[in-house]
Amino acid sequence: LERAVSQGPVLYLDFDDSETLPRTWIERVLKAHGHDFDNDDLPVYYWLPEEAVEREAGLLNPQVFGDIISCLDDIKADTGRFPELVVIDTFEPAFPDVDSNSKNVICAFNKMRKLIKYTAGVSTILLLDHTHKPKKDAKDVSVSGSQQKGARVRSLHTLLPTRSVEV
Numbered sequence: 001l002e003r004a005v006s007q008g009p010v011l012y013l014d015f016d017d018s019e020t021l022p023r024t025w026i027e028r029v030l031k032a033h034g035h036d037f038d039n040d041d042l043p044v045y046y047w048l049p050e051e052a053v054e055r056e057a058g059l060l061n062p063q064v065f066g067d068i069i070s071c072l073d074d075i076k077a078d079t080g081r082f083p084e085l086v087v088i089d090t091f092e093p094a095f096p097d098v099d100s101n102s103k104n105v106i107c108a109f110n111k112m113r114k115l116i117k118y119t120a121g122v123s124t125i126l127l128l129d130h131t132h133k134p135k136k137d138a139k140d141v142s143v144s145g146s147q148q149k150g151a152r153v154r155s156l157h158t159l160l161p162t163r164s165v166e167v
Helices: 020-032 052-060 062-079 103-118
Strands: 010-014 044-047 085-089 124-127
Touching: 010 062, 044 062, 052 062, 052 103, 062 103, 103 124
Parallel strands: 010 044, 010 085, 085 124
Antiparallel strands: none
């Protein structure tokens, strides 16, 4: 997106897919760009809920949140720092008890702020979300759900496919 970024460890929190799908996808992308997934200079970490109950409970479950905090600590012990980027995939499965069409989305954003605060502001959170289906002639596309989602973030980027990329 043509912005300056700090490179460092990445933590991918996957509430949305099976255990093998994200790793398979990222391996293909990295290989297409000339990288090896298991190379030490690419510290990408995955966190997946261990059981269906955790997956259903999401980030608002204290046990799940505690597991993620432990994962952050493990990454810091392994690399000497907290992740630069924490990706949460995606809003609905990460916060299943939050009605994304109401102002109650605030509790989800408060939980993400706790993650940032825990890392002393080092980590940036990238929350993946789905866009609503645009009306027939609508030119703008935004995230699905409450306007509170856009009101509670520092920046909101909607990425739309402009061309096909083969990996």
